[in-house]
Amino acid sequence: MSGPTPVDELLSKPVRKKLRLTNVRIASQIFFFGGFILLCWLTWTSRLEGYPVSRILEMDPLVMISTMLSTGYVYRYLGWGLLVLGLTLLAGRVFCNWICPYGTLHQFIGWLFNIHKTKDNFDRNRYLDVYYFKYALLTVFLIMSAMGALQIGLLDPICLMYRSVATVIAPTFDMTVEQIPGVDPLWIDNLKFAPGVSRRVFVGSFWIGLMLLILVGANVYVPRFFCRVLCPLGALLGVVSRFSLFRINRDVHKCTDCDLCLTRCEGAADPQAAVRVSECFSCMNCIDDCPEDALSFSMVGLDTKQVQLKPDVSRRRMLFSGIIGALGYPLIKIHGKNTNENFSPMLIRPPGSVEENEFLEKCIKCDQCINVCPTNVLQPATWAEGGLEGLWTPVMNFDISHCQLKCTLCSEVCPTGSIRKITVEEKLGKGEFVEEGPIVLGTAFFDRGRCLPHAMDIPCVVCEEVCPVSPKAIQTVDEEVKDVFGEITLLNKPFMVPDLCIGCGICQAECPVLDDRAVYVTAVGESRSDERSLLLESRAKSDK
Template sequence: MVKIRRAYEALFLGLFLFFLLITDLRYLKGWPVSLFLEATPLVAVSTALTTHTLYRNLTWGLLIIAITMIVGRVWCNWMCPFGILHHIFGVIGNRRNTKQMIEVNRYRKIYALKYYILVAMLAMASLWIIPTTLSAPGRVYAAYSGKELPQKGLARVFAAVTTGVAEAAEEHKTGNSTLQIGLLDPIALTVRSMTTSVLPTAQKATESIYTEPREYWQAWVVGLIFIGLLVANWWIPRFFCRALCPLGALLGVFSRFSLWRIDRDPVRCTDCDLCLKSCEGASDPHTDLRKSECFVCLNCIEDCPHDALSFRFLPRKASEVTYPAVGRRQLILAGLFGVFFFPMARLSGGVRKNFNKAVIRPPGSVAEDEFLRRCIKCDQCIRVCPTNVLQPSLFEAGVEGLWTPIMISKMGWCELNCTLCSQVCPTGAIREISIAEKLGVGPFESKGPIKTGTAFYNQGRCLPWAMDTDCVVCEEVCPVSPKAIFTRNVEVTDRWGGKLELKRPFIDPNRCIGCGICEHECPVKDDPAVYVTAIGETRDKSRSLLLSLVEDNAQDLVSV
């Protein structure tokens, strides 16, 4: 069975790397490149809490939960790419003898930390429950006493409760939750790290991954975290999986229902503890098995010299530790941390009134509050972007927005006829849009094009404005038609008293879509004379630049 498991590990790691490499304009061609992200149960559960919907293919996560409830945490050791990488690094760095291996694989209290992390993150995702609970009784009474419900008697009571609670939940989901599981979700973390650090580094050596080199803002931070977590295996095997992984904690909760598990025959067992030598999950197979910690690696069965261990259907309950070893007080404190951290983070600015002008989201992004309730920081959109304009943010969007995608036009620009980022987003933070919708043509003509921001001029740095030097680069590269950048001919007097004819550029805010190519191509490279900010984006009416756009063409995407 161990050989079969290793074959599955090679298969799933290879499949993950294959999908990662073909997440590219040249190779995409309909491949399900976001499959691993969509199959993560933690993403399905947490986005269902923050948005009250289960987005598209996230139902794959429910299948993983079902498998876990049958055979245990097979995901962690058979399918998870990050878990497989930890296994590989652990083998590479292992210099311990048998006795040391046995000791290092015993269960430790610190391994309960992942459950507290999970509770804190789910508390941030479900804070809307508190105001919903407070306002639901009034909504239920209003629904029951109103004239809208046709039912009578007990059926009317049930209908009023359902309607009232649903209305209260819908009202309070906005502004009362955030999605932070992407910080430590193993698939999101791996894709983010590969995208921003590993693949660009590999490009330097092979020059075969990208058509042009890629640079990512502060990628070294992501890279160091990724490498640090892998190297930690040399001190504590599978440290991330055992102590930090919130997905492992979620699957550990569901694995208590598993029908099959490792079972020890106390008659044959000689208490040699050799079953601990290669135990991946530190699940104590030498005594009562910790069901929530077992990765179903089956190494213990392989290592047992007396055939005292087997993988059995419905073994004795007395020989297992069914529940995770966590304390109620600690769980409550973790939940309270999540409940209080979210409002403190949100009220620190960066999302509403004091939103950062640099937070320019990809085209098709939903409004910022909804975006922060959907984005898992996987940076899959950054991986597929052909121009390198999408970058992982730091704290431009507040602490909630860490590593979410923003457009930095000095790095690239948004290609006019490209919607790849919307095609690979696994959670709908970037809606899947067509070229016609992006350009505002055909059936979308009445709405107009999707605007990600608006360009402005710093006349003190613009060559025609500040230095009496001809330059029309920004106008030439503007991709929309009619162009959003136009020039006016002016006659000026130079420093010697001579007359000069100049073309000075101006922005038409009705035409500008915020693509950023003008800023990218501006010859004033250090601090471009033309720059794009988030104002004027069509995903949020409150950020519209012109009153006419609010009234006529604004797209309310808050609830999409």
């Protein structure tokens, strides 16, 4: 080797120590994790000013590929996924340990609770046969996607992370900070994810929280359990990374087989032996830990015998997972929860949603729509509304709130177009959309046995007051009655004009008959589907 180069002279030893690749990596992780939280914080009506709040989802190549398989097209910004694929072709699975916020969370928790001795960590970080499982999962998910049942959102780390923040972490945080005494509440509003609304609730979010807790808690037993065993995105990048230009290379002449490189190996990529490129997260820890300077992150070609490029999945296992994927599609469809004849009356989709089958081909359950919804009406669907196929997709719960007339935020943030981007004009059927008419979410019905004016001669008609369309879809027949106590009261008895109802649900949300509302909206009549329509023809339109 020649003497010190000018660069070496410039970089004194302490500077060099700070500039270690692992430190750069940590900086990158902090940047992307902070950015992710910032984007979630920006996903709110008063802050969303065209910021690309769903960008990390749109950069997820698994979202791009699986929706491309299920629909045949690439929606709006999903092409950003190519960026991560390109990065992987350049430097392997850097996404997993430099960018992915979920990976960062796992690594941080694993680091925080790692009480093991260095020597024990060697064994915890050795490759295990079970780590093939993520490739099997990926195969199952992709085959199901290609057949038309998109389920990657259940385990895709970015969807999982967005969903957990939207329905668990953000409301928990808000509830906590608003309890801080003695601080100006207007200032606390700046911290909160959802300022200016009463406390948000998310039906069934307990299970989403529990899933997060279990997956993150698993790091205590198996480091990076989710990333190594389950992550379908990691598996996809693992398959791609075999073509990457840069990778960890081991100089066998320098290596003394001390195994110290296993101390903090995040991916269980066997850097002490033939490096498994498909498993390596490019976390660079092994380079730090190697006392002999035998490991380097360098271009291909140093020693091809010292690496294992392909994922360790046998052909039999691939065949098996392929069969399971092919069976998964009929299994999920035969469940029969979401056919045009048998669908839940509570399966009310947000405005702009495409027809239900197409919706299920596109929705990745990231719950960004639920996060941005300013009224809290959007809820993650439970088993009751959508079965497994629709689990955690957005549905409207009008007992909680209603869909605001001039709001299209859910359609703005949806990364996959299951809620197509619409304008207020299109939603209300104004301007150039007069022909199509307004977007109808469902139809409201009266339960006259529970309605105060109808059943009990008590004045009420909150429903009529709040009905937002003009002319109102809830109108009244006014009559004077003498009630049992001899009082003469003017009753406004409400009735429904289905031709005008857009199913926004504000009547149900404001109905004082709380537990089982006297006016309620069901999904039938939704304009996104001809198969689920109610009226042959709107009388309102034919008049004009």
